[in-house]
Amino acid sequence: MIRYGIIGTGWITETFIAGAMEVAGMELSAVYSRSAEKGCSFAQPFKGAAHGNTIKIYTDLQQMAQQEEIDAVYIASPNKLHYEQSKLFLMNGKHVICEKPITIHTEQLQELQELAAEKGLVYMEAIMMLHQPQLAALKEAVSQLGRIRTAHIDFSQLSSKYPAYLAGKNPNIFNPEFCTGALMDLGIYCIYLVLELFGKPKDIVAHGQFLESGADCSGDLLFIYEDCHVSISYSKVGQNYLGSQIIGDQGTLTIDSISQLTGMNLHRPDGSIHPVWGDEEKNTLMGAEARSFYQWIQNPQQHQEAYTYCSRQATEVCRLLEALRKQIGIEFKEA
Numbered sequence: 001m002i003r004y005g006i007i008g009t010g011w012i013t014e015t016f017i018a019g020a021m022e023v024a025g026m027e028l029s030a031v032y033s034r035s036a037e038k039g040c041s042f043a044q045p046f047k048g049a050a051h052g053n054t055i056k057i058y059t060d061l062q063q064m065a066q067q068e069e070i071d072a073v074y075i076a077s078p079n080k081l082h083y084e085q086s087k088l089f090l091m092n093g094k095h096v097i098c099e100k101p102i103t104i105h106t107e108q109l110q111e112l113q114e115l116a117a118e119k120g121l122v123y124m125e126a127i128m129m130l131h132q133p134q135l136a137a138l139k140e141a142v143s144q145l146g147r148i149r150t151a152h153i154d155f156s157q158l159s160s161k162y163p164a165y166l167a168g169k170n171p172n173i174f175n176p177e178f179c180t181g182a183l184m185d186l187g188i189y190c191i192y193l194v195l196e197l198f199g200k201p202k203d204i205v206a207h208g209q210f211l212e213s214g215a216d217c218s219g220d221l222l223f224i225y226e227d228c229h230v231s232i233s234y235s236k237v238g239q240n241y242l243g244s245q246i247i248g249d250q251g252t253l254t255i256d257s258i259s260q261l262t263g264m265n266l267h268r269p270d271g272s273i274h275p276v277w278g279d280e281e282k283n284t285l286m287g288a289e290a291r292s293f294y295q296w297i298q299n300p301q302q303h304q305e306a307y308t309y310c311s312r313q314a315t316e317v318c319r320l321l322e323a324l325r326k327q328i329g330i331e332f333k334e335a
């Protein structure tokens with residue numbers, strides 16, 4: 001049994017918990033919130049017979065980290081806090097699954113990866129696509145496209161927080177003090193996908209758009225390879241309805257959601273369309289990463305290769321994000 005706590009009481013944590021409930025052997029045991037009242041109401045639906053567990057509420061993170069009754073933690077706080085919160089729990093012997101971006105700086109990530117290794121703990125970034133069976137289906141479909149010279153990867157999703165920003169409020173996602181913005185929130189998925197499919201580019205051209213707050217709100221990247229160009233667009237201030245396309249001389253693969261790898265179809269030159277993967281509940285999608293977390297904790301030897309691979313990809317993505325921030329001119333007001 002893995003008894004885990006959560007940090008962050010947003011919808012993404014509810015979705016992770018729902019996903020983790022699909023994994024026999026994972027039990028929600030602790031909730032951290034800055035407000036006891038909020039923590040209690042967040043925990044309420046997860047208590048009781050269906051889950052058979054008691055959930056402790058904490059407003060003191062140190063206290064929660066030191067508790068014997070949890071083995072692990074899921075972190076979904078604002079980006080800026082990921083490093084220090086992950087470190088606190090690793091220092092206290094807890095396994096950590098942390099939302100993307102796992103840290104802001106590569107040296108922070110490497111420090112915590114070393115700390116986790118020393119203590120025999122799992123430390124992983126919560127990136128759905130790496131844990132889903134459809135990644136293999138996608139790669140298989142891409143292998144049927146013939147010679148690929150161009151791909152357009154787009155993750156433009158109008159933020160539900162944008163009206164609040166326009167109304168003069170200061171939501172975390174558009175506040176550089178929290179190390180947020182479009183690249184760190186959505187661009188990261190595009191980069192993960194492109195690294196999976198095409199590997200490291202030999203060159204990158206990158207530009208971004210900024211809000212008055214200083215946060216980047218959209219960006220366009222060109223990943224240049226020897227024989228192929230991949231254009232990446234992402235935005236939090238506008239919506240894409242056409243999805244992404246990987247274009248080869250034997251076919252084109254269309255993808256509705258690149259973060260979830262859903263709605264994927266292979267279009268042949270003869271006009272035929274072959275479904276690669278349909279739609280799935282987000283709970284199930286997050287259940288896959290929860291299952292990896294559980295398996296990596298329970299059977300580290302057996303899953304060493306997958307764990308090492310995902311850790312390396314996380315490091316590569318973190319390094320690329322740093323380089324891109326520099327190129328685009330994204331600056332965070334880190335305290």
Ligand SMILES: NC(=O)c1ccc[n+]([C@@H]2O[C@H](COP(=O)([O-])OP(=O)(O)OC[C@H]3O[C@@H](n4cnc5c(N)ncnc54)[C@H](OP(=O)(O)O)[C@@H]3O)[C@@H](O)[C@H]2O)c1
Nearest residue numbers: 008009010012033034035038076077078079099100101172
């Ligand atoms: N994988 C995915 O699909 C996905 C989707 C969405 C978000 N995410 C990631 O999840 C993380 C959280 O995103 P979010 O949009 O939920 O963030 P958020 O709303 O800014 O904050 C998340 C939680 O952190 C706490 N918090 C808020 N402001 C804080 C502050 N100033 N100081 C300390 N704690 C604060 C709040 O919990 P309390 O008030 O209870 O303390 C809140 O519920 C981000 O890293 C994001 O990238 C991932």
